[in-house]
Amino acid sequence: MILNEPLAAELGWSPAYLRTGDGVRLLIGNLIPDGAAPVAQAYAGHQFGGYSPLLGDGRALLLGEVVDAHGRLRDIHLKGSGRTPFARAGDGLAVLGPMLREYVVSEAMDALGVPTTRSLAVTATGRTVPRETMLPGAVLTRVASSHLRVGSFQYAASTGDVGLLRRLTSHALDRHYPQLSGMDNPALALLEAVVAAQASLVAQWMLVGFVHGVMNTDNMTISGETIDYGPCAFMDAFDPAAVYSSIDTGGRYAFGNQPPVAEWNLVRLAEALLPVLHDEPDEAVTLAGKALGAFRPQYNAAWSAGMLAKLGLGDTLAETVTAPLIADLVALMAPSRVDYTSFFRALSTAVDGDGERARGLFLDLAAFDAWAQRWRALDPDPQAMDAANPVYIPRNHLVEEALDAATAGDMGPFERLLDAVTAPYDERPGLERYAAAAPDSFGAYRTYCGT
Numbered sequence: 001m002i003l004n005e006p007l008a009a010e011l012g013w014s015p016a017y018l019r020t021g022d023g024v025r026l027l028i029g030n031l032i033p034d035g036a037a038p039v040a041q042a043y044a045g046h047q048f049g050g051y052s053p054l055l056g057d058g059r060a061l062l063l064g065e066v067v068d069a070h071g072r073l074r075d076i077h078l079k080g081s082g083r084t085p086f087a088r089a090g091d092g093l094a095v096l097g098p099m100l101r102e103y104v105v106s107e108a109m110d111a112l113g114v115p116t117t118r119s120l121a122v123t124a125t126g127r128t129v130p131r132e133t134m135l136p137g138a139v140l141t142r143v144a145s146s147h148l149r150v151g152s153f154q155y156a157a158s159t160g161d162v163g164l165l166r167r168l169t170s171h172a173l174d175r176h177y178p179q180l181s182g183m184d185n186p187a188l189a190l191l192e193a194v195v196a197a198q199a200s201l202v203a204q205w206m207l208v209g210f211v212h213g214v215m216n217t218d219n220m221t222i223s224g225e226t227i228d229y230g231p232c233a234f235m236d237a238f239d240p241a242a243v244y245s246s247i248d249t250g251g252r253y254a255f256g257n258q259p260p261v262a263e264w265n266l267v268r269l270a271e272a273l274l275p276v277l278h279d280e281p282d283e284a285v286t287l288a289g290k291a292l293g294a295f296r297p298q299y300n301a302a303w304s305a306g307m308l309a310k311l312g313l314g315d316t317l318a319e320t321v322t323a324p325l326i327a328d329l330v331a332l333m334a335p336s337r338v339d340y341t342s343f344f345r346a347l348s349t350a351v352d353g354d355g356e357r358a359r360g361l362f363l364d365l366a367a368f369d370a371w372a373q374r375w376r377a378l379d380p381d382p383q384a385m386d387a388a389n390p391v392y393i394p395r396n397h398l399v400e401e402a403l404d405a406a407t408a409g410d411m412g413p414f415e416r417l418l419d420a421v422t423a424p425y426d427e428r429p430g431l432e433r434y435a436a437a438a439p440d441s442f443g444a445y446r447t448y449c450g451t
Contacts, residue, residue: 001027001123002103002411002418007143008120011068011076018121027121028139029061029081036064040084044158045151045218046268048252053158055151055218056086059094062147073175075147076120079140095135096124097403098448100414102140102229104402108394108421109226114204115197116226117144136407144225146175150269151218157272165276176223187276190222191291195266197224199295202262203302207310208393209235209340211255213245213447220265231447234393236438237337244396246446263295309388310344312351312380321378328371336363339437341393348385351376390424392431396445397438 001024005015017023025031032038040057047055061084063076079102080094103119110116125137148171156165166187173181173190183189201224205212212219213231221227231245240256248254253261270277270288278284307326308315333343338361346357355372362368394417402414420434427435438445 001121002100002414003121004103004107004119007118009069011066011074011120011143013066024123027078027123027141028125029063029078033064038063040086041147041152042086042155043149043151043218044154045149045216046154046265047216047218048248048250051154054086054155057084058087058090059084059092072145075142075144077117077142077144077147079142080137081139091129093127093129093137094139095129095131096122096138097135097407098230099138099140100403100406101232101399101447102142104399104414104418104421105229105232105234105394106142106226107418108424109208109210111422111424112204112208112390112393114208114210114226115201115224117142119143144221144227145223146172146221147227148172148175148222149218149227150220150222150265150272151216152222153269153272154217157275162275165273169273169276172222185277185287187273188287188291191266191270191273191277191288192294194222194224194269195291195295196298198262198266199298200224200302201226202258203299203306205258206255206303207306208390209238209255211235211242211244211253212258213243213248213253215253215258215261215265217265217268220262220269233396233445233447235340236396236445238333238340238343239337240334244445244447246448259299262299263292266292266295306388310385311375312348312382312385312388313378314381317378325371325374325378329375332362332364332367332371336361338362341390342435342437344389345386345391345435348380348382348389351380351382351385387425391427392420392424392434394421395434395436395438396447397442398434400445 003015003018008015008018018027022031038061040061042054042056044053045055059080061078061081063078065073065075068074080099083092099122103122106116106119110118120141120143123139125139127137128134129137153168156168169187169190173186177190177193180189180193198220211233219228233244235242235255241251242255243251245253270292274284274288277287304326305315308322313322343358343361350358350372359365359368398417402417405413420431
């Protein structure tokens with residue numbers, strides 16, 4: 001078992017207890033706490049653009065809720081605990097590798113400051129699970145502020161029960177945006193809040209080079225947390241068309257497509273909320289359109305502010321100066337397939353003129369030199385840059401190395417990778433390989449959802 005002891009303590013649970021027999025049974029769903037009423041949640045969703053009226057938790061279970069040490073209500077959720085009424089032809093089980101992937105990537109995202117579900121534990125079941133081969137089974141114990149999704153509202157709307165849709169809207173506001181619960185139009189307040197939360201979240205994905213891989217509407221939370229780390233990856237070479245999911249053959253969820261896909265998903269949320277936005281359909285559409293219109297400016301503002309931080313520049317500079325600077329840098333990075341993480345971390349050393357580490361990543365050296373001269377003239381702060389640009393991310397070759405070793409019974413590589421990526425901004429001696437790009441022999445990378 002891999003146990004997130006700091007998170008356990010935050011939840012008010014004893015790590016020592018969770019390692020006992022009863023604790024392990026709790027973490028895999030074989031021991032139900034007094035007062036708990038586990039449920040598999042129903043939801044609908046658009047998967048790769050195609051609508052499914054009923055999806056639901058096919059291999060997941062909401063074990064219950066706890067109040068953590070900060071007074072926040074948190075969901076305790078199991079993944080891979082067995083068949084549910086929504087399992088269809090699936091076995092409801094999970095295997096060790098994909099559950100460890102979610103653990104390490106979600107904990108890395110949390111360390112990077114990106115809103116995310118958290119991983120409390122991955123527990124091996126001792127059972128083999130048939131996939132392409134027989135693989136070791138495991139259960140992920142996940143923690144979230146809730147598991148309400150855009151798909152939850154799509155399901156409620158599909159029932160035609162407006163009362164149910166109103167109750168779900170009220171519940172979502174109370175759970176995530178209680179300051180808005182008293183608004184005259186609760187549904188509009190919720191839509192506006194989710195638009196803002198997702199604009200901020202996806203901007204943060206783009207800033208750290210994260211590719212979710214399966215941005216279906218059932219994988220977009222109402223809280224604004226990242227959820228469901230299936231075929232996800234961190235981008236190595238900068239490429240707006242980067243796709244790592246084996247099932248995304250058309251590139252719908254490519255790195256550069258994530259902002260417009262998020263907006264598309266929010267349109268689906270707005271459609272679901274139309275019956276409770278206003279009694280008059282035309283007025284409901286008008287209100288929805290206005291709320292949705294805020295996404296692009298909010299996303300652009302969040303992304304631009306993040307890029308300024310990565311470049312060590314304050315927010316007092318004129319946009320007429322900074323916007324072209326950022327755009328020109330992005331245009332330079334793609335043809336050179338610059339290592340996204342390494343470049344921004346190395347760039348801080350170029351403030352004082354020692355730019356070879358960053359410069360050497362570009363094919364067009366003269367173009368980079370001209371850009372760097374413009375950038376240095378704005379007096380960037382190298383310390384601020386190091387605080388905004390990580391040294392360590394879950395690099396794909398290291399993730400695969402760790403998962404392969406864990407599947408074979410060796411947890412050492414996984415534990416060392418986890419140690420590096422959960423302190424991502426602190427450069428440490430001896431961890432050079434965790435900051436290095438993949439070797440050429442690693443080749444093209446593809447991930448799989450684990451089912």
